Amino acid sequence: MVMISYKNLKRYRDIAHILIKYGFSFIVEKLNIEGVAYRIPITNPPEEIKAMSTGEKIRRVFEELGPTYVKLGQILSTRKDLLDQDIIDELSKLRDSVEEFSTYTAREIFIEELGLSVDDVFAEFNNEPMAAASIGQVYEAVLKSGEQVIVKIQRPNIEETIKSDLEILRTIVKGLKDLKKDIDIDLGQIIEEFQIQLLRELDYNFEAINAIKFKQMFKDSEMVYIPQVYSQFTTRRVLVMEKIIGVKLSDIDKINKMGWDTKAISEIGVKSFFKQVFEHGFFHADPHPGNIFVLNNRCISYIDFGMIGIIDKKTLNILNEVALAVIDKNVDKIMYLMMEIDAIDTEDEIAGIRQDLLYLIHYYYDVPLEKISIGDILNEIFRFFRTYKVTMPSQLATLAKTVITLEGTARELNPEFSVSSMGKEYIRYYYVNKFSPERIFLNSKNSMEEILLDLKTIPRQLRVILRNLEKNKVKINIEDIEVPRLETRIADLATQLSLSLVLASIVVGSSLIIASPNIEKNVWIKYMAIIGFSISFIIGILLVIKIFRTQYKKK
Structure with a gap:
């Protein structure tokens, strides 16, 4: 039975009702939530709902559960490595569909955040919101200094609502821990990533x-323009940004009427994407047509920077090596590179993975580039990943989703857009970045820094090992070793060590006698030194013989 916070009891009941309505009563039964499970009758859904696909049912559930779950569905729609395509297609249809909140409330929030009223900051402020999303509302305004801007103001109490929903989601995931065996998805990790974002x-x-x-990033670019942020008027719940005057990329008809070259515009989008990925490892992760404006025939502008992707140099280098x-x-x-990024963690299905990979490569290898999507x-x-339960790093999943979105956007502008267009740009960026003097110098510098770091770290690690040895904190696991043989080996080592110590002692003692100023006064002192060296010579011979005999036995 799942224990819940009773402040969220009504919300749990709403969730249970919606799940049962769309035929997911087995989840409610599995959760067995105290105060909920036994008070809601489990009924069969109507025929209309039964006729829906699983993906459509899931989408409807997220839509009815509200903003937090709509966001979760939107994020899940990017994880094609986890979910089947029919579910992804349905989740991709999720859009923020929420009612507007009053502009009076928006103005009050503005004052709370900035300590200034809307009229103190703006010469004009359109009281009719131009867009209403799950997180906030967007208004058009003009600053006192004359710049046209857009103003995002967060919904009232949305943070409390979302945090409450996140708490419920974490509780539900704990209750569904046994479900992981059936669907092989780490729900906890997904919720963790979702919460952070x-x-x-x-x-x-x-x-x-x-x-x-x-x-x-694009300060010197003539092909990409990024709107200015007015930081002095931006807070946790208010964002003021330059308004972009242009044509939305989704309005193809208007772009064509303007006589702009759609093919050239699509090439700008591809080039700017590779600049973001290769040069900065930081990219716009939602480049759909609604988030890109066309300013003129040779310039585009990105808006809405809420969703970005980050890829580190090591992962990018491995990705290049894979290509x-x-x-x-x-x-x-x-296969080796996939193991390097911990994508494969089992040896059980290596043969199957290898065979399927080989087929996949050969299937697409000889297909004409213009016919490949x-x-x-x-x-x-x-x-392939889902079949073999290959774990894909979230940054690569975000990158892959962005590439798919970018290709779809480019094809809307240029129906003749093909993989060869993107491939050529990829190869150009790969070799320019790999073999540029600046990159070679940077890589050499990074390698030297790693070596210096190792040189600094190794002595400290040795000190830790020696300290643990001194404190007898080192544990050694011995498996499949014959104990008598081990004892014999230890005895041999002890004998060799003892002989070595005796040999060293006699040699040192004899040397001190030879160096003594009294050696010429007393002939017996000279004889003692000679005897000492003779004994050390004999012990040395015995030690060498002992070592050779030990090595012979090992063979």
């Missing part, structure tokens, strides 16, 4: 920082 979206400072980074291994049809190298390839890879 959602809590960041609740703080508009994160979006502001992302926009500032992109502004710096080159695919070109060489080197399946063994691909990047989305199709990645979807096939995701199917």
Whole structure:
């Protein structure tokens, strides 16, 4: 039985009702939530709902559960490595569908955050919101200095609502821990990632920082323009950003009427994406047509920086190596690289993975490039991952989803867009970055820093080992060793060590006698030194023989 916080009891009941309504009563039964499970009758859903696909039922559940769950569904729609395509297709339809809250409330929140009224900051402020989303509302305004801006104001009490929903989700995941055996998905990890992303979206400072980074990234570019953030008017719940005057990328008809070259615009999008990934490891993770404006024939602008992706250099280098291994049809190298990023953690299905990978590469290798869809390839890879339970790092899942979205956007602009277009740009960026003098110098510098770090670390590690040895804190696990043989080996080592110590002592003693100034006064002292060296010579011979005999026995 799942123990719950009774302040959320009504919410648990709402969730149980909706799950039962769409035929997921088995989840309610498995949760067995105290105060909920036995008070809601388990009924069969109507025929209309029974006729729905599993993906559609899940989407409807998320929609009825509200903003937090809609966001969760949107994030899950990017995890093609975890869910089947029919569920992904349905979750991709999830859109923020919420009622507007009053502009009076929005103005009050603005005062709470900035200590200034809307009229103190703006010369004009449109009281009709231009958009209402699950997190906040967007207004058009004009600053006192004359700049046209958009103003995002967060919904009242949305943070408390979302945190309460997250607490419920964590409780539900604990109750469904046995379900992991059936679906092989780490629900806890998904909720953890979801919580981090959602809590960041609740703080508009994160979006502001992302926009500032992109502004710096494209400061010298004539092809990409990033709107300015007005940091002095931006807080956790308010964001003021330059308004972009242009045509939304989704409005293809208007772009064509303007006489702009859609093919050139699609190429700008691809080039800017690779610049983000290869040069900065920091990219816009939601480049759908609604988040990109066309300013003129040779310039686009990104908006909405709430969802970004980050990829580190090591992962990017491995990704590059995988791409080159695919070109060489080197399946063994691909397997090795997958193990490097811990994507494969079992030896049980290595043969099956290898065979399926080989088939996958050969299937697509000879297909004409203009007939290949990047989305199709990645979807096939995701199917492969699900089949063999390959773990995909979340940063790669985000990157793959972004590539699929980018390809779809590029094809809307240019129906002739093909994988070769993206492939050429990828190869150009790969080799320019790999072999540029700046990159070679940076890589050499990083390698030297790693070596220096190792040199600094090794003595400290040795000190720790020696300290543990001194305190007798070292444990040795011995398996499959014959004890008598081990005892004999230890006795041999002890004998050799004893002889070595005796030999060293006699040699040192004899040397001191030889060096003594009294050696010429007393002939017996000279004889003692000679006897000492003779004995040490004999012991040395015996020690050598002992060592050779031990080595012979080992063979």
